Amino acid sequence: MLVTMTYPRSILIPRGSPGTFHCVSRCVRRAFLCGEDRLTGRSFEHRRQWVEDRLHGLAEIFGVAIWGYAVMSNHLHVVVQTLPEVVAKWSDLEVASRWIRLFSRQDLDASVRSEVLAGNAERVAILRERLSDLSWFMRCLSEPIARRANREDACKGRFWEGRFKCQVLLDETAVLAAMAYVDLNPVRAKLCDSLEASDHTSAKQRIAAIEKTPAAATIPLAPIAGLRGFGVLRMSQALLALNPRKAY
Numbered sequence: 001m002l003v004t005m006t007y008p009r010s011i012l013i014p015r016g017s018p019g020t021f022h023c024v025s026r027c028v029r030r031a032f033l034c035g036e037d038r039l040t041g042r043s044f045e046h047r048r049q050w051v052e053d054r055l056h057g058l059a060e061i062f063g064v065a066i067w068g069y070a071v072m073s074n075h076l077h078v079v080v081q082t083l084p085e086v087v088a089k090w091s092d093l094e095v096a097s098r099w100i101r102l103f104s105r106q107d108l109d110a111s112v113r114s115e116v117l118a119g120n121a122e123r124v125a126i127l128r129e130r131l132s133d134l135s136w137f138m139r140c141l142s143e144p145i146a147r148r149a150n151r152e153d154a155c156k157g158r159f160w161e162g163r164f165k166c167q168v169l170l171d172e173t174a175v176l177a178a179m180a181y182v183d184l185n186p187v188r189a190k191l192c193d194s195l196e197a198s199d200h201t202s203a204k205q206r207i208a209a210i211e212k213t214p215a216a217a218t219i220p221l222a223p224i225a226g227l228r229g230f231g232v233l234r235m236s237q238a239l240l241a242l243n244p245r246k247a248y
Contacts, residue, residue, distance in 0.1 A: 020168075027160060028161055048071045051076060052071055062131050067080070070201045071200040072189065082134055086132070100117065134166070
């Protein structure tokens with residue numbers, strides 16, 4: 001079961017509540033994030049790696065698990081689970097250290113900044129909430145990409161639409177359906193002929209893991225990035241990675 005958000009997120013997702021979500025961010029005016037602009041012939045293919053690298057980097061900082069993703073030409077799909085109950089167990093220093101990694105400064109020592117920040121209990125409480133907040137995760141994903149793309153294009157203004165779209169996934173069936181939809185997006189859009197050729201997707205990563213270690217095909221389906229050990233789905237990794245149409 002899934003719920004499409006037509007109400008403010010603060011109503012459907014109370015602050016500090018866990019959940020799994022299918023999020024979609026689109027570029028303004030259907031501009032090209034990646035791929036090749038058919039009008040100008042200019043290639044933006046290299047930006048796919050920007051997004052994928054940023055996604056994996058944030059997964060190592062936030063209290064989230066990434067179940068699936070696909071970087072398309074002018075939009076991005078992410079299936080993400082927020083885990084505030086895990087973040088609640090982190091020490092004040094760990095919260096501070098993770099936040100400093102998000103907003104680093106070359107002129108100041110990171111360890112010193114972390115220790116100073118950890119001593120501010122009120123501020124740490126705010127940051128602890130943010131590190132498992134869906135909107136903050138998506139904000140930290142999209143803003144650096146927008147700034148980097150605008151620098152490359154020598155322009156200003158919005159790069160992404162004002163808000164990302166989001167569906168709440170309320171059970172395992174909904175999560176699997178969203179993951180299969182995301183994995184098949186490049187094939188459906190005719191960007192490639194197979195999952196094996198669908199670069200910058202979670203499906204490609206799962207297939208690569210199975211090719212490298214065949215035993216990985218038999219393990220329960222787990223997150224592709226982020227926090228692990230807090231849930232698996234009742235199927236093998238191979239079923240979704242190699243045949244997502246049958247996953248649900």
